[in-house]
Amino acid sequence: MLEIKNVARRYGKKEDSFLALKDISLEFDKGSTNAVIGKSGSGKSTLLHIMTGLDHPSEGEVLFDGKNIHKSIDTDKWRGQNIGIVFQQFFLQPSNSVIDNVALPLKLRGVSKKEREQRALQALISVGLKDKAKNNANDLSGGQKQRVAIARAIIDNPSILIADEPTGNLDTESGESIINLLFDLNKSKGATLIIVTHDNDIAKRCHRIIELRDGKIVSDRSKK
């Protein structure tokens, strides 16, 4: 599945460089739920960027089914087909309809309008927003927007679903609902769930908790 081997990430020139990640090695099992926790500046986001292929490691490699995602394959295409990302800030296109927002990844990949609308509708059913399909994205509540973002992330049945502080912009009730939805999707779709969070309550719901501090893994605990 997804394997991170001895990854380090250095920013700046050698003399005054900053090491954001140091010798990180991780392996994520298919269908597992994982939490990456740590304080601000611990390296969570850098790790997320590297394992989604948005950033390159300075050392080490990231393998997906044994292939180096940065060297052996088309990284953009791989990310589009295998990774679903949910951001803290939703990043919806406010002037577009809900269904158009959800269908965006398929549009970028050249899927026909008819097919992408059908699949977007299925994704919206999965997150309980079928009746909002034609609404403008801007007219939704925060919790609903995050559901739309989740529908967008799962539209192409990714094998890995990465949520970066998914409840950071939501009230407690909406946040709870979103986390429940992510775990439900993990069960129903079988996608590996990786949640980047600093909320211990969310982390405790995962099978595995990886804690980062100053760019290093300080603990990696799994539930039995």
Place this chain on the structure above:
Amino acid sequence: MKVVDIFSTSNQNLRRSKLRTFLTLLAIAIGTFTLALSLGLGQGLKNYISLQLGKYKDVNLYQVEKTTLSDFSGGIGNKDPQIYNPNSSPSAASYLTNFLTNEDLTNLRSVNGTNNIELPYQPSILYALAPNGTKYLANNSTFIPENPPSLIYGAQLTEADQGQILLSQKYAPLVGASDSKSSIGKTLDIFYKQYNGKISELKLTVKGVYQPSLIQAPIVIDKYDAKNIAESQAINSTPQFNFVFVSRNLNVTDSAYKSNLKNAKFTGRSFADVNNTLNSIITGVQISLAAFSGVAILASIVGVINTLFMAVLERTREIGLFRALGAKKGTIFTLFSVEAALLGFWGGLSGIILSLGAEQAINLIASRTFLKGVEGIKLLNISPSLAIFIILVIAAITFVAGIIPAIKASRVDPIESLRYE
């Protein structure tokens, strides 16, 4: 992305900042408008020249004159005195008195390729007296078989005709006819002054009526009478000619014949050359006008670049999102480039629509005012092919203008653009 999605997305993006897009389109439309009008004006003039002179391109006729030094050597006061050379120096006023002698005509006949020489008699007619007593000016030329006018009614003149003329369609009143068709067979009464000062009258019968044209005199007199009048008006009854018309033997090519003329110290210009020269001049004017319009378009291009740079800045997050969702750099580049081309397309289309409206209005006003009575002229002529050509060129230019902003968009770092911590 599918091509249709790229175009629809780019088009949709143009509507995001409506006022900014409108102002950019307005600038492009103004540039296109001026370009279309200037090219349309040139095309209109070209068409008019082509209509008037187009048939001459196939006329086998050369205007031949003696080759002279073209300057005013010895005739201009600010030059140093020139040494006389009988072989090369022209006379002090050669540009006035360089008539062809009998010897010259003999030489011209012997030039390889010379078929027939026509002497261009220019009878000077005082006036034509209409049956109602009105005296009209009677500009005229001599009938030349190689270049007959385009007849509408009646029959063409021949070499053997005497006492006959061809009349322009508009000159029916001179023979007291109610319309041009009924002027056939009627008599034109002309008066001319002989060299000795005596005024003579000559009655000529209308044999044919022709389409008026820019360069054809309104009365064409048969060769016999034109020669007689010209001789009566010349010193010693011998008209002199600065040039003659020559038809070429078609076995000799145009360039070979001109070369032969040159070797015999003659200069020959075909009617086609005149047509080409006029077209070249108009093309030159057209290009100059288009260059001025180019300045307006250049200004609008700066607007396009500015608009796109602002769009890149405003949509940095969206670009980052697209990249995070799997879009390649090339897709981002294409989206912005197409957006630039669409700005050019819509702006160009608007400018063309405006210019087509202006074309109708200006042509209508011109035909009712300063071009009233000028046959066959359409001052502005923006043809469908010209309109499409202009729109495509503007779209291509804005596409090129959008390349740098599009490259900037494609290089947006998704990590930076999606950062929110």
